[in-house]
Amino acid sequence: MAFMTESDLQGQSKVLPESRLSRHPFLGISLLVLLGAASASVPPVAFILLNAFNSADPGEAFKFGFSGWDRAFNNENTMSSIGYSFLLNIRTFIGIAFAFLFSWLLIRVRIPCKGFIEFSLWIAYFLPSLPLAISWILLLDPNYGILNQWFGGWGFKLTPYSVYGIIWVHLTASTIPVMTILLAPAFRQLESSLEEAARVCGAGTWQTFRHVLIPVLGPALFTVWLAGMIRGLESFQVELLLGQPIGVDVFATRIYDLISWEPPEFAQAITLSTFFLAILFILAMLYQSYTKDRRYVTVSGKGTNFRPMDLGFMRYVISAAMIVFIAFAVFLPMGALVLGSSMRIFGYFEISNPYTLAHWKAVFEDPVFITSTWNSIILGLSTGVVALLVYCLLGYALIRLPLQGKTLSNIFIWLPWAVPGIIMSLGMLWMFLSVPFLSPLYGTIFSLIWVLIIKELPIGVHLIKTSFTQLSEDLEQVARVCGSRWWYAFRRITLPLISPTLVAIFVIVFMASIRDVDNVLLLATSSTRPLALLMMEYALGGEMESASIVSVILACFSVVVAIFVRKYGYRMQS
Amino acid sequence: MDKTFAKSENPLLSVRGLNKFYDSVQVLKDVNFDVYENEILVILGPSGCGKSTTLRVISGLERPEAAKIQLNGRIISDSEKWIFLPAEKRNLGMVFQAYAVWPHMTVEEHVAFPLIVRRSSKADIGPKVKHMLQFVDLQGFEKRNASKLSGGQQQRLALARALVYEPDLLLLDEPLSNLDAQLRQMMRVELKDLQQRLGTSFIFVTHDQTEAMTLADRIMLMKDGQIQQLGTPDELYQNPVNQFVHSFLGKTISFEGQWAKDGSHEFIELAGGYKLRADNGGAALSSKAYHPEQGAPVQITVRPQHLKIITEERKPQMDEIEAVVENVMNLGDQYEIALKACDKQFVLTVSELVSKAGDKILLRLEAEQVKVWLS
Numbered sequence: 004m005a006f007m008t009e010s011d012l013q014g015q016s017k018v019l020p021e022s023r024l025s026r027h028p029f030l031g032i033s034l035l036v037l038l039g040a041a042s043a044s045v046p047p048v049a050f051i052l053l054n055a056f057n058s059a060d061p062g063e064a065f066k067f068g069f070s071g072w073d074r075a076f077n078n079e080n081t082m083s084s085i086g087y088s089f090l091l092n093i094r095t096f097i098g099i100a101f102a103f104l105f106s107w108l109l110i111r112v113r114i115p116c117k118g119f120i121e122f123s124l125w126i127a128y129f130l131p132s133l134p135l136a137i138s139w140i141l142l143l144d145p146n147y148g149i150l151n152q153w154f155g156g157w158g159f160k161l162t163p164y165s166v167y168g169i170i171w172v173h174l175t176a177s178t179i180p181v182m183t184i185l186l187a188p189a190f191r192q193l194e195s196s197l198e199e200a201a202r203v204c205g206a207g208t209w210q211t212f213r214h215v216l217i218p219v220l221g222p223a224l225f226t227v228w229l230a231g232m233i234r235g236l237e238s239f240q241v242e243l244l245l246g247q248p249i250g251v252d253v254f255a256t257r258i259y260d261l262i263s264w265e266p267p268e269f270a271q272a273i274t275l276s277t278f279f280l281a282i283l284f285i286l287a288m289l290y291q292s293y294t295k296d297r298r299y300v301t302v303s304g305k306g307t308n309f310r311p312m313d314l315g316f317m318r319y320v321i322s323a324a325m326i327v328f329i330a331f332a333v334f335l336p337m338g339a340l341v342l343g344s345s346m347r348i349f350g351y352f353e354i355s356n357p358y359t360l361a362h363w364k365a366v367f368e369d370p371v372f373i374t375s376t377w378n379s380i381i382l383g384l385s386t387g388v389v390a391l392l393v394y395c396l397l398g399y400a401l402i403r404l405p406l407q408g409k410t411l412s413n414i415f416i417w418l419p420w421a422v423p424g425i426i427m428s429l430g431m432l433w434m435f436l437s438v439p440f441l442s443p444l445y446g447t448i449f450s451l452i453w454v455l456i457i458k459e460l461p462i463g464v465h466l467i468k469t470s471f472t473q474l475s476e477d478l479e480q481v482a483r484v485c486g487s488r489w490w491y492a493f494r495r496i497t498l499p500l501i502s503p504t505l506v507a508i509f510v511i512v513f514m515a516s517i518r519d520v521d522n523v524l525l526l527a528t529s530s531t532r533p534l535a536l537l538m539m540e541y542a543l544g545g546e547m548e549s550a551s552i553v554s555v556i557l558a559c560f561s562v563v564v565a566i567f568v569r570k571y572g573y574r575m576q577s
Numbered sequence: 578m579d580k581t582f583a584k585s586e587n588p589l590l591s592v593r594g595l596n597k598f599y600d601s602v603q604v605l606k607d608v609n610f611d612v613y614e615n616e617i618l619v620i621l622g623p624s625g626c627g628k629s630t631t632l633r634v635i636s637g638l639e640r641p642e643a644a645k646i647q648l649n650g651r652i653i654s655d656s657e658k659w660i661f662l663p664a665e666k667r668n669l670g671m672v673f674q675a676y677a678v679w680p681h682m683t684v685e686e687h688v689a690f691p692l693i694v695r696r697s698s699k700a701d702i703g704p705k706v707k708h709m710l711q712f713v714d715l716q717g718f719e720k721r722n723a724s725k726l727s728g729g730q731q732q733r734l735a736l737a738r739a740l741v742y743e744p745d746l747l748l749l750d751e752p753l754s755n756l757d758a759q760l761r762q763m764m765r766v767e768l769k770d771l772q773q774r775l776g777t778s779f780i781f782v783t784h785d786q787t788e789a790m791t792l793a794d795r796i797m798l799m800k801d802g803q804i805q806q807l808g809t810p811d812e813l814y815q816n817p818v819n820q821f822v823h824s825f826l827g828k829t830i831s832f833e834g835q836w837a838k839d840g841s842h843e844f845i846e847l848a849g850g851y852k853l854r855a856d857n858g859g860a861a862l863s864s865k866a867y868h869p870e871q872g873a874p875v876q877i878t879v880r881p882q883h884l885k886i887i888t889e890e891r892k893p894q895m896d897e898i899e900a901v902v903e904n905v906m907n908l909g910d911q912y913e914i915a916l917k918a919c920d921k922q923f924v925l926t927v928s929e930l931v932s933k934a935g936d937k938i939l940l941r942l943e944a945e946q947v948k949v950w951l952s
Contacts, residue, residue: 196677199638202664203671203748204691204738214690218681310633313640315661 033406036397040415043393043457047430048280048422054433055277060269071270075278081271084257085278087166087246088236091253094170094178095231099224101174102182105325107216109183110190111198113311114322122565123329127180129561130333131518131535133240134554135176137542138336139163140244141343141551147351149339164249172241175332181234182227189223195310222294229290230420236279237423237521240539254279255425255521262429262525269433276426283421337558344555349547362548371537372553379534382448383513386455390463390512391505393456398467403476420461424521427454432525446528454522459512466511470504514564518557587650589614589778590635590746595644597630597802604630605641606802612746617772617779619793621786621825627802628782632748635780636671637664649745665694670739670747670777674754676731678723684710685719687734691742709741713771729760740775749781753788765791786826790814798822820878820950829878830923833952836869844895845875845949848919851898853877853944859896860947869951876950881925883946887939888931896944902936916940 058068075081105124109117142150143163151160162168197219201211217224239255246252252260258275261268314321343349347359366372397416401409419427431454435445444450474497482492498505520535527536534553541550588611597605605627612618620628633639635646637653640661646654648669653662678687688706697705710716713733718726723734732752739747752768753761769792772779783789789796790810798805798813798821806818810826817823820831834847836855845853845860853860860877862868869875893899900918912930916923918940932938 194675194677196673196675197679199636199664200671200673200677200679200735200738201690201694202638203636203667203669204694205665205668205742206690206694207663207665210694214694215679219679221681310638312638315640 030407032400032404033408036400036406037408037412037415039393040397040412043460044415044418046434047427047454047457048418050430050433050437051273051276051280051426054269054273057273058270060267071274074268075271075274078271080252081257081275084252084254085275087251088254088279090166091169091173091242092232092235094174095228095235097170098174098178098182098231099186099228101179102186102227103217103220103224105179105183106187106190108321108325110187111195111311112318112321113313114318114325116322116326120322120325120329123333124180124183125565126562127176127329127333128184129514129518129564130176130337131240131520131538131554131557131561132172132176132238133244133520133535133538133542134340134551134558135336136163136172136241136244137547137550137554138339138343139168139172140547141339141349142336143168147349149352152352163245165245166251169241169245169251172245173235173238176241176336177234177238178231179332182231185227185230186220186223189220189227193219195312225290225293229286232286233283233421233423236283237425239425239521239524243539244542255423258425258429259524262432272429273433276429279423280426283423287421340551340554340558344548344551346548349551363552366549366552369549371532372549374530375532375534375537378448378531379517382451382455382533383516385448386452386459386516387509387513389452390456390459391509394460394463394467394508395505398464398471401464402468402471416464417461419457424458424519425524427458428522428525435526445526446531448531450526451516451523451531451533454526455512455516455519458519458522459515463508463512466504466508467501470501474500510564510567514560517560588612589649590780591645591647592631592635593645595631595634595641595646597627597634597639597641597644604802605634608799608802608804610797610804610807612778612780615776615778616794617769617781617792619789619796620780620782620799621789621793621796622784622799622805623825624784626799628784628799629750631799632671632750632780632782635746636669636748637662637667668742668745670742670744672732672735672739672747672749672752674751676728676735676755678726678731678734680722680724682723683719684715684721684723684726684734687723688737688741691738695742705741709737712740713737728756729764732756732764736771740777744777747777747779749779751783752781754783754785761788768792790826796826798825817948820876820948823878823948828881830881830884830921831876831878832919832921834875834877834919836871836873836875838871845877847877847898849898851893851919852895853942853947854896855944855949859944860942860949861945862949862951874952876952877947878950879942879947881923883943884925885941885943886925886927886931887941889939891939893939897939897941900938900940902932902934902938904934905930905932 055071056067056069057065058070059066108114109121114120140148140163142148143161145151145160145162145164148162151162163172193216197215198211201215206214237255239253239259242251242253242256243259247256254275258272261272261275344362345358345360346352347354347357347361351357397412400406401412406412422430431450432445435441435450444453478500479492479497482496483489487495517533518535519533520539523533523536527533532540534557538550538553538557541547541553590612592611593609595605595608596603608627608631610618620631622628630639634641634644634654641654641656643656644654645652645657648667652658652660653667654660682690685706688709689702692702692705707716710719713736715730715733715737718730723731726734732755735752749768753764756764765788768779768781781788781792793810795808796810796813797807800821806813806822808816813822814826817826823829824831832847834845834853837844837846837852841856843855843859845855847853855862887897898918900916902914903917903922904915906913906915908926910928912927913924914927914932916925916938
């Protein structure tokens with residue numbers, strides 16, 4: 004105390020009551036965080052919106068005009084792609100209904116084989132959709148599909164090349180599993196007595212759903228549905244493979260086409276993207292107004308009283324039904340894929356010696372495959388490492404430091420969540436092509452790393468923030484009171500405690516990077532092409548055997564990751 | 578206050594041979610009991626004793642491995658005949674510990690809900706809801722969102738919701754434990770009053786012995802999934818069947834000793850050589866079935882109010898023990914003195930301070946109030 008001057012003391016007494024001044028030292032960091040968050044997510048979207056009324060190509064001088072809108076709305080194919088986008092997204096409604104039922108059964112009802120069902124859903128969650136589309140071709144192709152050959156005599160033939168085929172592949176491969184996994188935590192948070200009270204009052208299962216569960220879970224259902232809708236709008240590979248042969252284009256495949264033309268039709272692509280961003284904006288507004296007075300689901304649930312229901316014998320029936328669904332949705336196509344990868348000619352069982360490992364040998368000797376594998380591994384690892392660093396800094400700053408403008412930073416961080424991958428890819432492409440000092444990055448792996456870090460920003464920062472929130476600040480502070488410096492305390496106390504989350508984020512980012520097609524589609528070149536893109540090119544080029552081999556490899560990755568996730572406890576059952 | 582039960586009549590609810598497992602753990606072991614018209618049966622016991630599970634089995638929210646349960650002469654659960662009526666078909670009312678009010682409904686909607694799912698007519702619902710809200714003193718809150726009510730109001734709302742359809746039996750699962758102490762006391766009185774006005778039977782689950790003693794017509798005390806004793810509060814308090822019952826209802830102090838004989842007199846020799854009369858008018862064996870041999874180890878339990886401090890300085894006589902005052906704490910209008918006697922430490926509350934720490938005092942045990950248990 005002796006070395007504290009009087010003015011110091013006066014200064015303190017001034018600072019204490021007015022806490023704004025004490026925040027002053029963080030103003031710089033606040034701006035840095037804000038800028039960091041904004042610079043990550045805003046540019047691609049800004050480039051789309053700014054150029055919606057630009058008739059010039061990237062790199063050329065801005066030329067105001069409506070030519071893009073004009074051409075888009077007068078183009079029959081573009082208009083029909085908008086129509087099909089909506090038609091195919093009917094699946095989100097079917098998906099949310101199934102997801103509601105599935106997560107209710109998995110969380111609230113005591114059923115046998117729950118662990119296995121959950122695990123299978125996780126596999127489906129991590130599995131890219133394209134391999135499943137390929138395997139459904141093998142199973143249902145009108146000419147050589149295995150199921151059609153077996154059951155063809157019964158008078159009906161199914162085909163994956165159809166609107167219902169595309170919807171089926173999406174529902175089973177991603178919509179239902181992903182929505183179930185996203186919805187499950189909301190069910191877990193809900194106290195079981197809310198449901199039980201309705202039961203004892205005399206309400207049956209359907210009445211309990213209608214009057215209690217659906218309204219209470221409304222905001223969560225809306226969130227998950229919206230997530231499904233956005234993912235649905237960006238989905239691309241299945242439509243390309245199953246839709247284009249019958250002339251079904253969706254918004255994402257249409258943009259891909261427009262950009263792949265020589266010369267590319269940038270104006271129409273940008274217009275189409277703006278149109279869908281506007282629709283998403285309207286949905287976001289609806290979401291805002293819907294959840295405004297219904298915030299109870301996020302705050303409810305002390306999680307104290309939680310007992311799953313006992314349905315007696317019915318539980319075996321339910322469990323069996325779910326396992327049959329999963330067998331059909333996940334394991335049948337996975338099996339078909341392995342079969343297809345080892346066939347002399349994809350789908351032809353009648354020829355002598357139909358099975359061979361020759362394609363495996365050929366693929367492993369293909370230099371393109373080897374380059375792509377390396378690209379994927381480098382992309383996955385480096386995106387994982389850089390993303391961890393970026394997310395950690397942002398998450399730590401947002402939770403632990405008294406920053407200004409946190410709300411705005413959070414909006415920027417969540418923005419990429421709402422932008423379909425193809426739009427993200429287009430925005431980034433435009434940015435690289437039109438900003439001179441960024442153009443050297445185009446065609447390098449850095450551009451892919453960049454877009455993937457942006458894409459996973461929302462979920463990554465969210466997980467870090469949750470982890471820091473759960474970790475009492477006292478733990479860190481007590482170490483500092485004991486005499487350790489900030490960095491030492493962070494390294495010895497905080498880091499080990501949040502390391503499970505860090506591992507989880509790394510795995511999520513790694514897997515996303517390996518399987519991503521939508522975001523990197525317009526940015527990858529032949530020298531930076533990752534495996535997932537190679538798989539798509541094989542499939543589109545009719546090399547189905549090679550496509551299934553890459554699919555099997557990617558599927559193996561998914562299974563390993565699902566096992567990992569399960570082992571480390573990121574399960575539905577907390 | 579005193580209600581007489583026509584026990585010869587058919588009981589309202591009868592539970593026979595109730596067994597329940599969670600995975601391989603048996604949480605209820607052959608539980609049998611009846612509930613009669615117009616009574617409050619309190620199921621009391623420490624946490625994990627199976628009291629809530631018993632209630633949930635009756636409500637139909639849990640499925641027992643074995644049980645035959647009859648309500649109003651109707652079989653609602655019979656494991657042998659594969660009968661299990663789901664909760665919504667039992668016409669029971671239930672109040673949950675955390676109220677379980679639905680956050681998206683108003684007070685009025687809550688109370689109307691059971692009537693709507695029963696497809697009552699609109700003309701019927703309105704007056705019933707109004708009457709019920711009056712009954713639990715929530716009139717004026719009709720349009721209020723249920724989650725905006727205070728804890729006590731939410732609990733009254735939960736009661737209204739459970740009573741509006743006139744259930745055969747009301748089940749209450751620790752309904753007061755989320756309220757603060759003062760409110761809890763008030764609600765206890767309100768509940769008792771409510772039951773008397775309604776005449777509906779209650780099964781009330783709690784771990785709080787004061788709640789049980791004040792509310793119950795009969796108490797069913799449970800431990801480890803088994804009924805320890807079932808009877809009126811007085812029966813359990815005065816004539817406990819085992820040491821657990823004795824110590825669970827009210828405070829007890831226990832000492833070790835052995836059964837001894839001196840000619841025709843029987844007594845108990847406590848650690849330290851003190852003697853306690855055990856023949857006529859003295860400490861009574863709780864189990865008459867087996868008479869201990871000389872030297873058999875026994876335990877005695879006694880309530881603190883049956884220990885009298887003797888200030889006189891003399892050698893301890895029959896029924897008296899010597900104790901050392903270890904500490905004295907001032908509670909304002911009372912004192913707590915921490916004592917050690919016969920190798921046991923315990924605390925007595927006295928209104929007048931007669932000794933200080935380090936003193937030796939004499940304690941007189943009222944031998945006829947002492948319970949003796951074979952160890």
